[in-house]
Amino acid sequence: MIRRLPGRKYALIFLFLPLFLALSFNAFHPVAIAKSNSAKILLHKAKACAKTLYQSKAKKKYRHNWERCIKRYEKTYKTFPGTDEAARAMFAACKLWTNLYGYSGRNSDIDAAVSLYRELVEKYPTHRLADDAQYRLGEIFYRYKKDSRQAYVEFLKVEIKFPKGDARVKASKMMDKLERLLGKKRLAKGSVSGIKSKKKKLIAIKDIRHWSTPTYTRVVVDLENPVKYKKHLLKKDPDLSKPRRLFLDLQNSCISKEIESSILIKDGLLRRARAAQHDKKTVRVVLDIDNMKAYRVFHLYDPFRIVVDVQGKEPKVKPVKTVVAQRSKKEKATKKRKKEGISLAKQLGLGVKKIVIDAGHGGKDPGAIGRNGLREKDVVLKLANLVAEKVRRDLHCQAILTRKSDAFLPLEKRTAIANMKKADLFISLHANAHKNTRCQGLETYILNIALDEESMNVAARENATSTKNISDLQMILNDLMLNTKINESSRLAKFVHNGLVKELRKRYKIVKNRGVRQAPFYVLIGAEMPAILVELGYITNSIENRRLKSETYLKRAASGIVKGIDLYIKDMELAYKGG
Numbered sequence: 001m002i003r004r005l006p007g008r009k010y011a012l013i014f015l016f017l018p019l020f021l022a023l024s025f026n027a028f029h030p031v032a033i034a035k036s037n038s039a040k041i042l043l044h045k046a047k048a049c050a051k052t053l054y055q056s057k058a059k060k061k062y063r064h065n066w067e068r069c070i071k072r073y074e075k076t077y078k079t080f081p082g083t084d085e086a087a088r089a090m091f092a093a094c095k096l097w098t099n100l101y102g103y104s105g106r107n108s109d110i111d112a113a114v115s116l117y118r119e120l121v122e123k124y125p126t127h128r129l130a131d132d133a134q135y136r137l138g139e140i141f142y143r144y145k146k147d148s149r150q151a152y153v154e155f156l157k158v159e160i161k162f163p164k165g166d167a168r169v170k171a172s173k174m175m176d177k178l179e180r181l182l183g184k185k186r187l188a189k190g191s192v193s194g195i196k197s198k199k200k201k202l203i204a205i206k207d208i209r210h211w212s213t214p215t216y217t218r219v220v221v222d223l224e225n226p227v228k229y230k231k232h233l234l235k236k237d238p239d240l241s242k243p244r245r246l247f248l249d250l251q252n253s254c255i256s257k258e259i260e261s262s263i264l265i266k267d268g269l270l271r272r273a274r275a276a277q278h279d280k281k282t283v284r285v286v287l288d289i290d291n292m293k294a295y296r297v298f299h300l301y302d303p304f305r306i307v308v309d310v311q312g313k314e315p316k317v318k319p320v321k322t323v324v325a326q327r328s329k330k331e332k333a334t335k336k337r338k339k340e341g342i343s344l345a346k347q348l349g350l351g352v353k354k355i356v357i358d359a360g361h362g363g364k365d366p367g368a369i370g371r372n373g374l375r376e377k378d379v380v381l382k383l384a385n386l387v388a389e390k391v392r393r394d395l396h397c398q399a400i401l402t403r404k405s406d407a408f409l410p411l412e413k414r415t416a417i418a419n420m421k422k423a424d425l426f427i428s429l430h431a432n433a434h435k436n437t438r439c440q441g442l443e444t445y446i447l448n449i450a451l452d453e454e455s456m457n458v459a460a461r462e463n464a465t466s467t468k469n470i471s472d473l474q475m476i477l478n479d480l481m482l483n484t485k486i487n488e489s490s491r492l493a494k495f496v497h498n499g500l501v502k503e504l505r506k507r508y509k510i511v512k513n514r515g516v517r518q519a520p521f522y523v524l525i526g527a528e529m530p531a532i533l534v535e536l537g538y539i540t541n542s543i544e545n546r547r548l549k550s551e552t553y554l555k556r557a558a559s560g561i562v563k564g565i566d567l568y569i570k571d572m573e574l575a576y577k578g579g
């Protein structure tokens, strides 16, 4: 017996050990038990309150009954934040606010639902209800606030923030519906302006510009004012000697006699671009294509222009797989690498060789201006030169500047340069501005829809357009994101941003880190490589203005950016070796 007992004890321990380990520190911890139990009790009470309310027609008529249940849920999520019950309580409270709005019609009720859903998405992004909360936001804007554009953006956020969530399918259906709806509205508006346009002048096409290589071409159609347009890609002609055609029909427009209506491109990708008056009110722009893999069409504002990006088929390169799979080849590559001191990643074309450094603004566009007259375009040009120098010296990479002097360069040309040069990274340098002179800090951006108002304002300023046009851009951004390297860009942004903040903090006491963010920047659209935009501080803030003026600060900043790029490259090579 004496021997058996410990044996049994051990057997029991072994039996329960896995269970114990699995549940140990969270649920079985005495404090955790107490917490979740009482959170459970609070949630249970709140649910009971809501149940009686929903079952009684009489009770639903009185506001205080609704508010009492909402308070119960509020108590749950405020007393036990971070618990599963808190997220569930928040979600239930949002539903109550929404339903209460159905009775009260008070805007403040639906606004309370909106802000609480937003809080839930922000505080509990990994909770299973987070994607549903984001979906509900879309629904509120669609059904109650009758703001289809905002609804579209909220549904788009479901796709972007919760690509694996189950609300994604519903959201995507709603987006299809809204696209049709908004498309119809646009047509309806078009017919109204069509009547007016009998009196109005037609909108003239001012210019057709293009930048091209055998694998990438960007064509830009410049117009006097915004027009509606449609794109068509014709099927391949059975007669193979005839090129395939992509054309745009621009409504209510005319072609001015001054512009060359047929432009020979002949880069192996596009044969030529031509524009002609198709009928009284339509101009047709036709691109004759020799070789095309993919294309995208979008428009930018102020001045209005339509951009067509055409990607050609790449010349065939050795697939990476075969090198990895065949040992002897890999060994050979390793030997070669040791001999030449070049990393395997670089030999396989995975490394970074060319970096485009883009100094924002220039020429007639000064960018942001400080009270003392300090101009963003001058600051960032100095910085770009310092960064380029360091890239060459420290990273032994080629650095290409989009502008070397105080010259004006359209935003769409900057990305075109990077694509044509087949750059591996694109880094656009800027300084920020704000009405509030106390605003300061560093931000780094990637291209995506803006998730907050501040980012939207920054994009509007950098794009030299209104926030209204930005919200228009947010809607079409989904289509433009094809081929965009979001994950690589956000990895690059993280490394560069951290490098910058770390380096500056070595010398300066207060360096406010405003983090990596996202917004729709014209200058990043269509970039075929990881691309970021760095905001180096606020020219409108007296402390940062003084810094941006000083050579020391810019040198430190350049050093931080290049250290960040270096770590990004090393991390990429490590990931490759590891895989």
Ligand SMILES: [Zn+2]
Pocket (backbone or CB within 6 Å): 360, 361, 367, 368, 376, 429, 430, 431, 462
């Ligand atoms: Zn700028």
